[in-house]
Amino acid sequence: MNPLGGSSLAGRRRIRLAIVFALSLVAVAAYAVEESVSVDVRWRVLPYQTLRRVGSSQDVTAVPYSFRPASALERSRGYIEDENAFRFRVVSNTPWRLQVRWANPSGKELPEVDVREHGRGYATLGDQPIVLCSGSNGAFDVGVDVRVALDPANSDGTDGEALLICTIMPD
Numbered sequence: 001m002n003p004l005g006g007s008s009l010a011g012r013r014r015i016r017l018a019i020v021f022a023l024s025l026v027a028v029a030a031y032a033v034e035e036s037v038s039v040d041v042r043w044r045v046l047p048y049q050t051l052r053r054v055g056s057s058q059d060v061t062a063v064p065y066s067f068r069p070a071s072a073l074e075r076s077r078g079y080i081e082d083e084n085a086f087r088f089r090v091v092s093n094t095p096w097r098l099q100v101r102w103a104n105p106s107g108k109e110l111p112e113v114d115v116r117e118h119g120r121g122y123a124t125l126g127d128q129p130i131v132l133c134s135g136s137n138g139a140f141d142v143g144v145d146v147r148v149a150l151d152p153a154n155s156d157g158t159d160g161e162a163l164l165i166c167t168i169m170p171d
Contacts, residue, residue, distance in 0.1 A: 054087035086144040097134035118143030
């Protein structure tokens with residue numbers, strides 16, 4: 001006779017049921033863990049682009065340019081050249097292009113101005129945007145050279161200021 005008050009057959013049955021129940025719980029838990037590990041995760045990286053002046057933490061869209069008097073060398077050659085008049089930092093996770101144009105807030109007539117990415121060919125700047133440079137994803141420093149044509153009637157240069165309007169866009 002069983003000291004718990006039941007037959008030994010009934011006690012063995014309860015132990016078997018307890019073992020089957022425990023094994024079932026372990027199997028269900030293992031299946032749940034296996035299912036929870038194989039999860040399909042997806043995400044989308046949105047395009048990101050910034051244009052800043054080198055040394056600044058602010059995004060730029062317009063940069064002032066002050067015309068200055070011409071030196072003797074510049075008067076003799078007929079233009080003022082400012083290498084790296086602007087330095088920009090482009091950060092983008094997609095291919096990009098930088099467009100620039102002039103804006104004249106003073107209303108004064110501006111001289112002919114050419115711009116280029118440092119080391120490349122010049123293009124005449126006007127109120128319609130031109131593509132200054134382009135690149136792939138990453139971080140890039142862009143130097144912008146400015147060349148101001150001198151009017152033969154006024155070879156000292158031009159005074160005043162204009163704005164270089166900059167737009168960075170996906171390419």
